[in-house]
Amino acid sequence: MPVPKGPLGRRTLLASTAGALAASAGCLNRFQASVDRDTPEQVSLSISTVPADEDPVPVGIARHLAETFATAGIDVGLQPVTTEKLWRNVLLNQNFDLYVGQHPGHFDPDYLYGLLHSRFSEEPGWQNPYGYVNVPGVDDPLETQRTASGDTRTTALSSLAEAVREEAPLSVVAYPEESRAIRTDRYSGWSYRSFESPLGYLGLQERTGAERGSRPRETLRVGITDRRITYNLNPLSAEYRDRWVVTGLLYDPLGRYIEGAVEPWLADDWSWIDDRLRVRLREGLTWHDGTDLTAHDVAFTHRLLRDTTGTAESPTVPAPCFRARSSLVDGVEATGERTVEFALAGTPETGLRALTVPILPTHIWEERTALTSIAVFDLENVTEALVVDNMNPVGSGPLRFEAATPDTRLELVRNDEHFLAELSDGSFPAFEGGPPYERLTFVYFPSEATLVESIQAGDLDASATALSPGEIERARQASEVDLAAETTSAYYHVGFNTRNAPLSNPRFRRALSRLLDREYLRTEVFAGNAIPAFDPIAVGGPDDEWTTDHPAGFVGESGSGTVEEKTAHDLFREAGYIYNEGGELIVR
């Protein structure tokens, strides 16, 4: 319609428009009432995961989910990102819908306090990355298990596990049986200690000369397919640390989990006086640069983990790792050169977990408490301590940093000043005398196949990273190569960002997690090398009550990997959702 020009024209137009409006007011009302409603849209979800090169398991799980989600009428995308980027998105930036990944593993169910407590729903790190809030349903059992023992604790943990299954802030998939390719001609004891902890490297035994042949003993060479340790050794950087194994060799804690219990490590002894724990350090401890390690370093470390700004002012910037553990510490005080007193929340069973954090040297880390600023950017809520790559680490551990070439290798050497080297009281017979090698070299390999070939050729002693299911069979058939297998507590899981609708609805999350066929994944993705599970609690091993017909289990036929469209749609209809004519799951 041509618009009339000039004042008269405009007035005429307005008048005629008004007339038309008056005439069609009823129609317009209907129009407005219709368009003001939000048009329902198909539910769209993005699944973040690492690429198959870095770990083929999560992408296999993600693809299975993508297929069953699609059957349920959900528009689903797959977003592969590097491991580093995945954890930065999930743990630090809360920028994800769903992710598939591996939890670093745990030694005590109290780790769930950090993972699921509502008080951490806004904090970065492995502190409630799901933004999950359930007061008192989950918070209460979390508090109870921390301060109770015996049957009371067991009951609290069972109700916690039940709630996690029902509420599904995360959905546990399986505990993998991890296998590492090794050769046993120079060192033995590979399967004696868990590779989930640094003890795997410290419990090795040297072969005698005859068994070893002409091969030298100086260097233990292991291959890795994860290059992050070649350019970051900061124990406080959550996105670079999977299990804290390498930083655990460089940095000692006061106590370590050995055979399921926290045993004194840097500590000589400890005793409870009422609710205070008095810890005495071993004699003559030093840092790798020769400085004395004292009780002040211990007190400093615990204060730093609670607030890396090192000031009494707000805001505080806690270290995004170890929060569950640092929250156990109500107070810490160095009462002498070798004695520290802790006010601990929790029973001896849970409270001692606070002693397993790495102790950091005051003289290096107190200079890292400033908020970071990069050229023109002033960054809030990030301190130097959290972002420094720390490629010249000064720790107190049994191994010392020697050299690193980014994306290529990391070299550590034996610390002869370490207490293990002179230990002879029989307290740790497996570790007495320190590591049986002078040097430990981690060599980066772009693929597991070439890594296994190098072990076969005798250039390497072992794979430090667990082999992917497809490579386990190849390694099993390779001559000269053995497998050291163990079931770990580092479970694969699907995490939901409960901050955003519709993932904020527990009914929706439960429906999603019922589209996960654990039996199918066990055979197809893990090639049988995993124990399917529902529970994020595995004391001394994964949940052995796992059954395929569990009420929280797969809604389709277990093991088939597929679900009928009607079954999937009924699942979401029961949860209160609706479908459009095209079979799309819709939400306003």
Place this chain on the structure above:
Amino acid sequence: MASGLITVLLSIVVVVTALIVVGAALCIDRRQLRELRDDLRARLRLAAPAIGLLAVVLVVNSLTRRTAQRLSWLIGVEITDRIFRLEGTFVAWVQTFQTTELTLYFSAVYVYGYVFLLVFPLFAYLALSKQRPLHELTIAYTANYALGLVCYLLFIAYGPRNLGIAEQFMYNVYPSSRFLTSAVNTPTNVFPSLHTSLSVTVLLFAWRTRGAYPRWLAIAAVLATSVAVSTMYLGIHWLTDVIAGIGLASASYWIGVHGADRWREAVTSATPRLAAAFRSRP
């Protein structure tokens, strides 16, 4: 690991040299080769500026790869999912034709055939009395790499193998090839396929020089097609990457044909000034 890479590189040198000898015997006549021997120095001097430019682009690429990769994660667009939605499991379908023979053939084409396809025309065009095709081809190679690098900076895409859609046949039968691919590339640089674009560029020039080398056109056609298919068969690239690679090849061919004169003029006019600048230095 370094020794693994060196072994692979040595095998490439040996195989490709053998292929070039065979290719020369098939495609280039004796008279041309004699002329080349007599006139080699002068022809190399003519080719030097363009080959120098290509070398600069390649060196810059290898020196900045790590930084470029980090920068790409900062500013790039993640398009893996979009590609997957676009073409679905086409590559998985290609892989259903898998046989041991095909895997060997396509792996050999991907590693050796590709290098031969790129190197042989440089040699063949050097043997021509007219040096223009060599010049154009070099400029086109440079354009492929330069434009490819810009794409890799702007787009982050993982290949079908990394999304669990495709198997990695080549790495399974020939694990050490992984040393090579990881040394020269990063897994997020799949869009577009440079293997495809450079091979198709060679094919376009083989068509342009079909009068001089009719047999080379036939060889290049078979090899270039095989390379493009191999990138998908081996699970490294998406069909989308291959199509984008053909687009990049067309653009690079155009730049090679039309940009050759400009580059030569620029270098010719700059040479005296550059030479003067060098002479005037204390």
